[in-house]
Amino acid sequence: MRLDIIKADTVSQIKAAVKETLYGKYKDLLPVDLNTKVIVKPNLNSYMNALTGNTTDLRLMAAVIEFLKDMGYSDITIAEGTNSGFYRNNISVINRLTVDKLAGFYGVHIKDLNYSDTVEVEFEGGVKAGIARVCAEAGLFINMPKLKTHFEAGMSVCLKNLMGCLVGQTNKKKTHQSLFENIVNLNTALRPHLHIVDGVVSMEGLGPTRGTPIKTSVVLIGTDPFVIDLVCSQLASFDYTNIGPLRAAQKRGLLTQERLEFAKTFPLDRTFLFKPPRAGLLAGFIHNPKRQRYFLAIRNTAVFRYLCSTQIGGKLLYKSGLRQDVFVKDAMQHQGLTLDPAMCNNCGKCAGYCPVDLPLPHALSAPAPQCIQCLYCYCVCPASAIVFKGTLGFMQEQNAQYEALIKGFA
Numbered sequence: 001m002r003l004d005i006i007k008a009d010t011v012s013q014i015k016a017a018v019k020e021t022l023y024g025k026y027k028d029l030l031p032v033d034l035n036t037k038v039i040v041k042p043n044l045n046s047y048m049n050a051l052t053g054n055t056t057d058l059r060l061m062a063a064v065i066e067f068l069k070d071m072g073y074s075d076i077t078i079a080e081g082t083n084s085g086f087y088r089n090n091i092s093v094i095n096r097l098t099v100d101k102l103a104g105f106y107g108v109h110i111k112d113l114n115y116s117d118t119v120e121v122e123f124e125g126g127v128k129a130g131i132a133r134v135c136a137e138a139g140l141f142i143n144m145p146k147l148k149t150h151f152e153a154g155m156s157v158c159l160k161n162l163m164g165c166l167v168g169q170t171n172k173k174k175t176h177q178s179l180f181e182n183i184v185n186l187n188t189a190l191r192p193h194l195h196i197v198d199g200v201v202s203m204e205g206l207g208p209t210r211g212t213p214i215k216t217s218v219v220l221i222g223t224d225p226f227v228i229d230l231v232c233s234q235l236a237s238f239d240y241t242n243i244g245p246l247r248a249a250q251k252r253g254l255l256t257q258e259r260l261e262f263a264k265t266f267p268l269d270r271t272f273l274f275k276p277p278r279a280g281l282l283a284g285f286i287h288n289p290k291r292q293r294y295f296l297a298i299r300n301t302a303v304f305r306y307l308c309s310t311q312i313g314g315k316l317l318y319k320s321g322l323r324q325d326v327f328v329k330d331a332m333q334h335q336g337l338t339l340d341p342a343m344c345n346n347c348g349k350c351a352g353y354c355p356v357d358l359p360l361p362h363a364l365s366a367p368a369p370q371c372i373q374c375l376y377c378y379c380v381c382p383a384s385a386i387v388f389k390g391t392l393g394f395m396q397e398q399n400a401q402y403e404a405l406i407k408g409f410a
Ligand code: SF4
Pocket: 339, 343, 344, 345, 346, 347, 348, 349, 350, 351, 360, 361, 380, 381, 382, 383, 384, 385, 386
């Protein structure tokens, strides 16, 4: 078992510390064959960007890809199977988070795991579910979850992140009758070689999508998902027995004395008091594991699915807390970012957030063809000196919920 916690905030700190740790302490885990297939699996749960605490930070993905390229790997793929609602609504979260542009910048591949060949995994009750073959057969599989709360699971970190390896809605649905046990089943079938947790900006409160970002400024790198999730529960000051996948792992005897002891004695310089993910009354009642199967039986009927697909039905579900996401269909029309020099106070914050290290803010004084349009700089600028040209589309929803919070902690 190995685990390291790095403190980092800015892109230069993240890249330097991640590369140094991987090179110094984890190089022996890397395959000798430089042509092997490398899969990097972030959490791209929704189109809310990393600064909301929802999805894996592009700066961290950039750090890992730069390291892998420096080591000489030639076949690197960023792969994720976004949650069912976006898939059903035909919304590409990968594109909306500009992960495709990040991949283009580095010359690596991108794969939507919802459209993959499958291999079967045994779930509870004799059910078999299809996971992405590329993950199961990768020569190097790196799990890159977000550190966040989750209203059903308690927390979502390494163990829960593998749900994105289930192919399409049909296979994802198969987890739900025994969600936590099946998350453990996924983790005993798929064994990533390395876990790199994005805790730079985490999420507390009503995660995984409607919580609040909390600046925790850490990256965890390790080999054992059970231990890392235990340590993350300590970092958030949560009792691990309230975290569904860890409870299921304990029932199965996977939280051995060695794992519990390692986590308990792991030195943490600082812990945080995360607000717990308390669902509203209705959502809490329905999502209780004792009742959820009745809800699922209704949810899976054609009539209910139709009602949910209407705008009014979707809004009602969101307002009631039964649905965490609003699936805004409007795409963003991005016609460029420019700098308003009269507004800029040269605080330098934007430069710490650019995943591709553009020399901000001055790089925006002229067209910047290398910009991957992630809008991190735009989100953090306290003086609103970075001007967006075009139509924000779905991004308006993020701004309405998170703009002040992000500018507040950045
Ligand atoms: S964050 Fe805004 S105000 Fe600060 S340097 Fe960048 S553009 Fe200027």
